Amino acid sequence: MHFELIHHPDCPHSRFIRLALQEYHFSVDLTVERVWERRKEFLILNPAGTLPVLLADGQPPIPDAAIIAEYLVEILGDDIRATRLLPREPVERIEVRRQMSWFNDRFFAEVTRPLTEERYRRLMPIEAGGNASPNYQLIRNAGEAVRSYLEYIDGIVHHDGWLAGNRITYADLAAAAHLSVVGDIDEATWLETPAAWTWYGRLRSRPSFRALETPSWKGFSNAGLARQ
Amino acid sequence: MHFELIHHPDCPHSRFIRLALQEYHFSVDLTVERVWERRKEFLILNPAGTLPVLLADGQPPIPDAAIIAEYLVEILGDDIRATRLLPREPVERIEVRRQMSWFNDRFFAEVTRPLTEERYRRLMPIEAGGNASPNYQLIRNAGEAVRSYLEYIDGIVHHDGWLAGNRITYADLAAAAHLSVVGDIDEATWLETPAAWTWYGRLRSRPSFRALETPSWKGFSNAGLARQ
Numbered sequence: 096m097h098f099e100l101i102h103h104p105d106c107p108h109s110r111f112i113r114l115a116l117q118e119y120h121f122s123v124d125l126t127v128e129r130v131w132e133r134r135k136e137f138l139i140l141n142p143a144g145t146l147p148v149l150l151a152d153g154q155p156p157i158p159d160a161a162i163i164a165e166y167l168v169e170i171l172g173d174d175i176r177a178t179r180l181l182p183r184e185p186v187e188r189i190e191v192r193r194q195m196s197w198f199n200d201r202f203f204a205e206v207t208r209p210l211t212e213e214r215y216r217r218l219m220p221i222e223a224g225g226n227a228s229p230n231y232q233l234i235r236n237a238g239e240a241v242r243s244y245l246e247y248i249d250g251i252v253h254h255d256g257w258l259a260g261n262r263i264t265y266a267d268l269a270a271a272a273h274l275s276v277v278g279d280i281d282e283a284t285w286l287e288t289p290a291a292w293t294w295y296g297r298l299r300s301r302p303s304f305r306a307l308e309t310p311s312w313k314g315f316s317n318a319g320l321a322r323q
Numbered sequence: 324m325h326f327e328l329i330h331h332p333d334c335p336h337s338r339f340i341r342l343a344l345q346e347y348h349f350s351v352d353l354t355v356e357r358v359w360e361r362r363k364e365f366l367i368l369n370p371a372g373t374l375p376v377l378l379a380d381g382q383p384p385i386p387d388a389a390i391i392a393e394y395l396v397e398i399l400g401d402d403i404r405a406t407r408l409l410p411r412e413p414v415e416r417i418e419v420r421r422q423m424s425w426f427n428d429r430f431f432a433e434v435t436r437p438l439t440e441e442r443y444r445r446l447m448p449i450e451a452g453g454n455a456s457p458n459y460q461l462i463r464n465a466g467e468a469v470r471s472y473l474e475y476i477d478g479i480v481h482h483d484g485w486l487a488g489n490r491i492t493y494a495d496l497a498a499a500a501h502l503s504v505v506g507d508i509d510e511a512t513w514l515e516t517p518a519a520w521t522w523y524g525r526l527r528s529r530p531s532f533r534a535l536e537t538p539s540w541k542g543f544s545n546a547g548l549a550r551q
Contacts, residue, residue, distance in 0.1 A: 143425070143429065154414055154417070155414070155417055155418065157417050158421060159420075159421065159424060161389070161420075161424075162417060162420045162421060162424070165393070165416070165420065166413055166416070166417060169413035169416065170413050185394055185397035185398050186382055186383070188393070188394070188397065189382070189383055189385050189390060189394060190383065192387075192389075192390045192393065193386060193387065193390060196387060196389075196390070197371070201371065
């Protein structure tokens with residue numbers, strides 16, 4: 096099975112699916128889409144206008160990270176890889192899906208969506224809705240939220256090393272994908288959450304993670320977060 | 324398998340899962356939760372604080388309508404009912420899940436969440452964040468959005484009778500559950516979307532749908548919608 100993934104390097108949901116594809120050793124061609132341009136051709140593929148979208152030969156376009164994640168497990172079927180990121184037992188799947196949604200939906204709404212929007216607003220010309228002065232209150236709120244999520248992760252991975260059960264799952268990949276676009280998290284926060292720090296380090300050293308390019312705003316310092 | 328469902332009669336996601344449980348002929352006890360009270364005991368069951376939550380003997384609490392929907396299919400396994408609302412083929416599942424999310428996430432964000440919040444705000448005492456004068460602009464926007472969703476449904480069900488494929492699926496139940504809490508939709512809108520009207524009528528005449536009690540604001544007329 097050969098895939099094309101329509102994605103954006105800065106999009107946390109795209110990064111989550113790229114990690115999953117790599118963990119499964121699927122080969123994939125990447126195509127960048129700038130969703131804010133709302134191109135007609137793209138909206139035909141995914142009327143919701145969101146990333147990522149997975150294209151596979153002879154299949155309808157597959158939108159939405161959560162839907163793609165389920166699809167990948169299903170096409171693997173009895174392949175040994177199928178249980179790698181989503182366990183086979185319904186009861187174990189509950190926690191993986193709950194955590195996956197915790198990051199793809201909740202962390203996104205509270206942290207990665209406002210941060211991303213704020214970053215793009217700074218980069219856009221004013222006449223196109225851009226704003227040269229970032230909303231620091233919003234960035235600070237997101238920073239506070241990041242800290243509480245890291246405390247949450249710290250409390251869980253302390254016990255068994257991964258977010259949902261005793262091995263890596265979609266939950267860990269989703270969490271790491273979103274954290275990877277937050278930008279620099281200050282040392283003081285990490286010092287308070289040492290188990291989360293170790294967990295994130297283990298994820299970042301995986302080949303799947305190292306294959307992700309750095310988000311385009313890397314080096315574009317996250318002043319609001321670092322300054323707290 | 325015997326279930327308890329923590330729900331609210333006005334919550335569209337709860338109504339969606341109640342329809343699914345009835346369509347599968349599962350027996351279920353219902354417990355009402357008022358999530359806005361943010362009761363500690365409830366937040367332990369579901370830290371996200373959302374409805375519904377499904378409780379089954381010896382299982383962890385199952386939160387989130389989409390996660391519950393997947394779980395029900397999985398525990399049915401090879402039971403003939405398993406394919407009733409979610410087909411077995413991965414490629415057919417894409418469209419069911421896409422539409423299910425289209426209503427549970429998108430329609431919710433644009434229509435049922437703002438309408439619900441506005442209704443509760445009117446019913447709450449002012450000192451608790453209530454506001455006796457509803458935001459008519461917000462209600463009008465939601466009404467406009469309902470119309471565009473009905474046109475969307477009208478264009479799809481015209482061809483094959485149901486939203487995703489040639490039989491009823493989770494997609495139809497999710498759409499109908501959300502529409503059922505919108506309140507009265509004016510006749511002019513329905514006249515413009517006759518296929519959607521027929522589709523909705525077929526859903527409303529199903530035993531699963533008739534078993535839902537009327538939302539508590541029924542009769543509490545949706546002036547903003549009706550007046551357009």
